[in-house]
Amino acid sequence: MATIRRFDSADAPAVAGLIERCLREVNSRDYPGEVIERMCDHFTEQRIKELAIQREMFVAEANGIAGTVSRDGNKVYTMFVNPRAAGRGIGRLLMRHIEALAVVDGYDHMETGASITGHGFYHRLGYIDVRSTETEFGFNYILRRNLP
Ligand SMILES: CC(C)(COP(=O)(O)OP(=O)(O)OC[C@H]1O[C@@H](n2cnc3c(N)ncnc32)[C@H](O)[C@@H]1OP(=O)(O)O)[C@@H](O)C(=O)NCCC(=O)NCCS
Incomplete structure (x- = not known):
């Protein structure tokens, strides 16, 4: 089984590679090549490190x-x-992990933006559509799940 831990900056190459692989092999089924390329260009090792400072x-x-x-x-x-x-x-394990942290912080719901590719995954985890949006990375759904 997988274990979850906080990101370390030494993980940036592996995380950037993982994201690129997902984009090219999975998300590319639902988005045009130019959007996939823009996303691959966006999620560089450096960008991952910066995001990890802004977010958990x-x-x-x-x-x-x-x-x-x-x-x-x-x-x-x-x-x-x-x-x-x-x-x-x-x-699911990753999502339940951050949901539990949000509960500890006092939030009553979780919110996510989902690609067309990930939409069904969030439904399986109990998320409900709130609206849809066009972003620089194409069509996205916004979903929420009430937290216990
Ligand atoms: C979507 C993604 C995160 C799912 O990760 P995963 O580890 O394969 O998901 P899990 O094995 O935890 O699946 C949990 C449940 O969701 C279902 N599920 C997973 N991906 C799904 C999908 N794309 N559509 C519908 N259901 C999906 C699983 O069958 C499982 O259902 P269960 O309740 O019957 O067990 C992964 O496929 C991925 O990284 N995709 C490319 C990037 C992406 O689209 N990210 C989404 C956010 S934008």
Whole structure:
């Protein structure tokens, strides 16, 4: 099973590589090549390090870094699981981890932006559509889940 720990700046190359792999192998099914390229250009090692300062970033380890997620309070960002490790509950584990932290901070709901690709995943985890939006990275859904 995967274990979750805080991101360390030494993880940046692995996390950037993991995100690029997801974008090219998975998200590319739902978004045009130019959007995928823009996202790959965006999530550089340096950008990952900067984001990890602004937000709380986590990695899931299972024979190396298998997934990542970050949060800013009750907002979810950069949820990615290596396609080779997909379907084993790692995405759910990461989400439940940051949801528990948001509960401790006193939030009553979690909010995420979801790609077309990740939309069904959030539904499985109990998230409900709030609205949709167009971003620089294409069409996104905004979803929420009430926290206990
Ligand atoms: C979406 C993603 C994070 C899911 O990670 P994962 O580790 O494979 O997900 P889990 O194994 O924890 O799946 C949890 C549940 O969601 C379901 N699920 C996973 N991905 C799904 C999808 N794309 N659509 C519908 N259901 C999905 C699983 O079948 C599982 O269902 P269960 O309740 O029957 O067990 C991963 O596929 C990914 O990184 N995709 C590319 C990047 C992306 O789109 N990120 C989403 C945020 S924008």
